[in-house]
Amino acid sequence: MTTPATDRRVWLITGATSGFGRSLAEEILRQGDIVVGAGRTTSRLDDLKDAYPDQLIPVALDVTDTARDAAVVDETVERHGRLDVLVNGAGRTQVGALEETTEAEMRYLFDLHYFGPAALTKAALPHMRRQGSGWVVQFSSVGGQFTAPGFGAYCATKFALEGLTQTLSEEVPQVRFLIVEPGAFRTGLFGKDAAYLSSPLPEYAETVGPTRAYVQTGGGSQPGNPVKAARAILTAMSSAKPPLRLVLGGDAIDRIRQRLGHLQDELAEWEELGRDTALDE
Template sequence: MTDTSSNAKVWLVTGATSGFGRAIAEAAVAAGDTVIGTARRAEGLADLVAAHPDQVEAISLDITDGARVDAVAADVLARYGRVDVLVNNAGRTQVGAFEETTDTELRDLFELHVFGPARLTRALLPQMRERRGGAIVNMSSVGGQLSFGGFSAYSATKAALEQLSEGLAAEVAPYGVKVLVVEPGAFRTNLFGKGAAYFSEPLPAYDETAGATRRMVEGSDGLQPGDPAKAAAAIRLALEAERTPLRLPLGGDAVDGITAHIDAQRADLAAWEKVSRGTDADS
């Protein structure tokens, strides 16, 4: 592997076999950095390892397996000495109306999008604090800021990840550790691919709402406007900036959607401001 005593950074990227994870890994390699890519099926990185054996290592990791997360983090730190950039990217799409989503489906999604990344972050954070440097990139979604029919569960997990990240950012800023929340819109990843997207059992009552979202997901794979390689470049640009933003929306659809959502929130706030302020004890 690359000599990590040089200026090259060490990246640990979960879900690195495809989509954003793969694009981020490839961009890091192109910059001369070292990449530890993890995935449930790490053989999906075999071609990248073969092409760059001194820069890339593939490790099998199911992010929902807490004991395995701890073991991988300890092993990586023992052998590399540090992780400069952690990218919590592993995830999947889930489509289903709130009523269609079972307890098991909801818990499993939180394990994947919230508890797994949280555990891995906690395992690597002490060395970042002690070194007074590093970055944590949490891959959220435009769904972390807003939601609509069919995406209630998915958006709930991303919103939880975002709020954990915002509090974390304030806590680790004194130690020189950056936290970046990435909010992509629709990108040409495998999230909507056949066999990749997960669908709750549909109820006819929600055919016009959650059902429309289901049909959109089923019919848009490969047609999304976003380019993962450009997303990876934008993430690197944000991390290298003197002032890294807390949130980075990616894609015109994400910017438009979040802007409209903020405008709607402002309108509600203004319309109900008198009532809201009237609940103070001295009003």
């Protein structure tokens, strides 16, 4: 076992080969920390390995393999003596109405967005509790709070991850948790190999059709800058009072604010009926 210099934090980042995970890994490496970069195709990290040979450790990982997830966490601690930050960044776009989405498609998405991150987090917590410190950064989405036709399965996985993480923030006081909720950023999530589209049914052309078209044609038009997102995450983590949820992008902020307003209005409208369900004294 080797132990890093005390001023270097050890990060384990899944999805480090592209998108937000890649941008965050690059920023962390520039700051001098150690990154265990996990992805299915580690050759996509060759350029970073060449630039930071003493800081970047590429690791092959498919996060849907939960047994391997736990092993990667333990191997990281064994090699470096600690794990300071776990970033669950692996993910993909999925579009399909419920009737269009097969059971296998939905189960895979939950394995990728929920069960994988849950397994990695569960494996990291004992090490972080023993250290008395640590961070878990969960990449959710504006879809973790705001839904859209065709994103039902995707949003369900993000809602689940957010519910788990909010509970963990109350269960494990030694560890800090950050839920990142990006809007539309110029990553590869809408790319040919990243976005997954369930087979369409004509009955959903009017509701899901626009979402499907946006995902197929919207790549490269998103307003968000992944580099600025990575820096915003690091700024939030270094704050004296870090948030539990960090919403990134004006589009995401506007949509979540709209949702909260609708919830407030609906709660007020039906509050009397809801309260009038107690047992009569």
